[in-house]
Amino acid sequence: MGEVIWTTLRLAGLTTVLLLILATPIAWWLARRRAWWKEVVAAVTTLPIILPPSVLGFYLLIAIAPASPLMAPLHAFGVRTLAFTFEGLVVGSMVYSLPFAVQPIRGAFEAMGPRPMEVAATLRASPLDAFFTVALPLSRRGFITAAILVFAHTVGEFGVVLMIGGAIPGKTEVISVRIYQLVESLQYGEAHRLAAGVVAFAFAALLALLLVDRRTDEAVR
């Protein structure tokens, strides 16, 4: 049981860190561009919210299979496939939770508006300097929201991890999948303990989110 929890937390933690790094430039671009077709990109990054996990899992499985053109560059490094590996789960979780990272960060950048970056420029800060010393601190609540959402959403995912991870103990078996297997084999006692833990965790995550929002409201006022 400890192993399953550790795998889950490791997956959620790694997904959160990598996804915040990946989502930040996407969110910045979406927030600053005026072209209408940027919404096409926005729609693509939001798709995982609407798609059934089985659809997402199916395509992800094809994408990380040995025959996939996306995997071809990795063959040189001795990696043939990411299917049924922890690394594959991280990639899948990042795709699955992408909208939960992009939306809050984009919203924070949009709420900030272009003025603070202009102010920073007239105060001699280069665009990169201004991004780190002005845009990031002013948008920090968007990043906190994104981090909580991505972490919680990754802990809560089931369909995608089952399809591309295969529930290999110690490698790709996470809490949600273990609960499913426990229930299947009628081990309700242990299923209860894990499930209750997830409920408590989900409550704590939501409470944290609401408290962050509240502080944002106060800061705006």
Add this chain to the structure above:
Amino acid sequence: MSERAANPGVEGRFVGPLGGFRLDADFTLASSGITALSGPSGSGKTSLLRCIAGLARLPGQLHVGGEVWQDDRTFVPPHRRPVGVVFQEASLLAHLSVRGNLMYGARRTPARAQVGLDDTVALLGLAPLLDRAPGNLSGGERQRVALGRALLSQPRLLLMDEPLSSLDAGSKAEILPYLERLHRALAIPALYISHDAGEIARLADRVIYMRGGRIVAGEAPAPTLEGVDAERRDRLALAALRAGLEP
């Protein structure tokens, strides 16, 4: 080059479409003193200021103190232009204290600072505000901080876009004496957008008028009404009337 060295003020010209209209502005500023830029709303004053700061880009030329900021081949990006900008809304950086705001630009300029923190704080009466957050300041206090912040970035040109227009009468009355002190202490050219004839009379050495994206009259002496010819008096009366009409 030698011509410019003899007159190291500001000269520039911007021509091109911007938003819904066409800017075609040819202007010069003397090497020191405040030049007011006046004219009806939507005449292109703010657009011209943004072009000078490098925040907007239109074809044209701009020379400041003998240096090229923009010509056919050059466009110096805003963060490499020694320009101080005070926006209509103070636009303080909300995550920094007053001191943090003042030092943001100062830290990013070369060491040979001509404008020091102590002098700026004294000039603008900022001492009691230094450790406060921008959110807890009055409108007038915020604009004083924005002004100090711009000065501490060691500009060679100061641009102010209606810095008083968003303030109530009380805050305006409170900040005007500081601006007059700044005017006396300032050794660089400054452009001050306003359509308040009273403000212009108190602060400006010269006035430029803009209408429909063009400069229609420039480099006239500041409007002290004595000795002003009839045509200019009419124009001033009109400007004052317009300022009164516009919220």
